[in-house]
Amino acid sequence: MATPTGQRRGRPPRISRAEILAVARRIVDEEGVDRLTMRRLAKDVGSTPMALYHHVRDKDELLVLLLDEYAARALRRPELPADPRERVVAAAAAIREALAGQEWVAQVLTADDLMARSALWFTEQIVDGLVECGLTPERAVHGYRAIWYYTAGELLVRAASARRRAGDDRATYRERVFADLDPEELPRLAAVGDRWARLTAEDTYLDGLRALVDGLVG
Amino acid sequence: MATPTGQRRGRPPRISRAEILAVARRIVDEEGVDRLTMRRLAKDVGSTPMALYHHVRDKDELLVLLLDEYAARALRRPELPADPRERVVAAAAAIREALAGQEWVAQVLTADDLMARSALWFTEQIVDGLVECGLTPERAVHGYRAIWYYTAGELLVRAASARRRAGDDRATYRERVFADLDPEELPRLAAVGDRWARLTAEDTYLDGLRALVDGLVG
DNA sequence: ACCTGAACACCGTTCAAGT
DNA sequence: ACCTGAACACCGTTCAAGT
Numbered sequence: 392m393a394t395p396t397g398q399r400r401g402r403p404p405r406i407s408r409a410e411i412l413a414v415a416r417r418i419v420d421e422e423g424v425d426r427l428t429m430r431r432l433a434k435d436v437g438s439t440p441m442a443l444y445h446h447v448r449d450k451d452e453l454l455v456l457l458l459d460e461y462a463a464r465a466l467r468r469p470e471l472p473a474d475p476r477e478r479v480v481a482a483a484a485a486i487r488e489a490l491a492g493q494e495w496v497a498q499v500l501t502a503d504d505l506m507a508r509s510a511l512w513f514t515e516q517i518v519d520g521l522v523e524c525g526l527t528p529e530r531a532v533h534g535y536r537a538i539w540y541y542t543a544g545e546l547l548v549r550a551a552s553a554r555r556r557a558g559d560d561r562a563t564y565r566e567r568v569f570a571d572l573d574p575e576e577l578p579r580l581a582a583v584g585d586r587w588a589r590l591t592a593e594d595t596y597l598d599g600l601r602a603l604v605d606g607l608v609g
Numbered sequence: 610m611a612t613p614t615g616q617r618r619g620r621p622p623r624i625s626r627a628e629i630l631a632v633a634r635r636i637v638d639e640e641g642v643d644r645l646t647m648r649r650l651a652k653d654v655g656s657t658p659m660a661l662y663h664h665v666r667d668k669d670e671l672l673v674l675l676l677d678e679y680a681a682r683a684l685r686r687p688e689l690p691a692d693p694r695e696r697v698v699a700a701a702a703a704i705r706e707a708l709a710g711q712e713w714v715a716q717v718l719t720a721d722d723l724m725a726r727s728a729l730w731f732t733e734q735i736v737d738g739l740v741e742c743g744l745t746p747e748r749a750v751h752g753y754r755a756i757w758y759y760t761a762g763e764l765l766v767r768a769a770s771a772r773r774r775a776g777d778d779r780a781t782y783r784e785r786v787f788a789d790l791d792p793e794e795l796p797r798l799a800a801v802g803d804r805w806a807r808l809t810a811e812d813t814y815l816d817g818l819r820a821l822v823d824g825l826v827g
Numbered sequence: 828a829c830c831t832g833a834a835c836a837c838c839g840t841t842c843a844a845g846t
Numbered sequence: 847a848c849c850t851g852a853a854c855a856c857c858g859t860t861c862a863a864g865t
Contacts, residue, residue: 541758
């Protein structure tokens with residue numbers, strides 16, 4: 392709060408929300424989101440845990456702010472195709488592109504959902520593209536929602552398997568299950584057998600997205 | 610380990626893995642997965658935290674076991690339609706039906722993925738249905754994968770919004786954003802405006818699933 | 828073989844006080 | 847207004863010892 396003369400009152404701030412977020416981002420990037428604790432963050436900022444609570448409400452808000460800021464930076468608006476169906480595909484793919492690979496994003500994502508004003512432009516493109524394909528505005532919103540479910544699911548499931556690969560040992564469990572399936576009971580899976588791991592590791596996001604969009608626009 | 614005469618050696622067990630899982634399940638059902646801690650669980654089992662580590666490797670394994678057991682119980686195999694496309698839809702819907710509403714499942718799901726032998730029958734039905742629709746086995750597996758992304762995404766995103774509704778206050782944030790959108794910049798979203806919350810709260814899982822399956826089988 | 832007690836190395840957050 | 851210190855009420859897991 393400023394006084395009528397423009398002076399600030401009380402003790403001047405030593406740390407800012409922006410500084411807190413920058414340091415948090417560095418910890419997350421270098422050591423993973425699990426290592427981001429309020430105590431550790433305070434230490435790296437050169438302050439105390441409780442000082443942080445003057446700038447963010449709690450740890451949850453910190454994570455959401457982190458995601459919003461990342462989205463604002465990473466979601467550069469691309470040139471989109473003129474064809475409405477291709478525009479929908481390209482907008483969804485751009486969101487996924489920006490969020491994939493950032494392992495920590497998936498873990499925060501479940502705490503927020505379509506995040507930040509910065510993502511709304513993409514939402515607009517998708518809804519608009521679907522309307523131009525002939526859907527009513529209501530069905531276009533539902534279509535956007537389906538696309539978001541698919542995209543978020545891909546991000547979350549893939550992040551989970553990446554984490555599991557890091558922790559080993561359960562990957563071999565799945566391989567064991569698929570290696571000795573009963574071909575009587577589960578013939579298709581038994582036939583795929585050892586190719587399962589390779590097949591599900593392939594990046595088929597775009598194929599699935601196109602199928603979904605094709606199905607949505609009829 | 611049994612001796613050649615069938616006797617067990619060493620101190621007889623006081624608690625079993627089955628008992629641990631049953632108590633864990635009760636805690637999760639009654640108070641939520643966040644309240645399930647090794648210490649709390651030990652207390653309810655009438656033992657000590659470290660005794661648990663003789664029956665499960667760590668907390669992660671406990672959660673996966675819990676999910677596997679729940680899936681085995683909840684995934685009753687339904688009568689499936691003869692038409693292959695409808696069979697794919699029905700099998701996916703059955704998985705989703707069993708897992709939806711169980712709020713804790715979503716939080717564990719990101720730590721596992723297609724869970725347990727008990728789910729493989731459904732996977733088989735989906736892959737088989739897609740093959741009968743004319744897809745190659747490889748494309749059928751990719752198709753299954755897309756359906757799983759969509760289904761897991763729906764479960765996780767909806768569970769996240771349910772949690773947020775419980776915690777309030779940020780729901781109003783989204784409403785505020787949507788209430789004063791710039792109609793110049795985001796005309797479609799501005800037009801939907803206050804109907805956004807209602808529209809995205811609707812259960813349109815089946816519509817999206819059908820669209821995806823339609824798109825997959827061409 | 829199975830269980831216990833004590834300890835290690837942490838958490839997020841509140842409260843009361845200081846400048 | 848902003849920050850600090852001490853404390854509260856917890857965590858998961860390891861280690862050494864007991865029966």
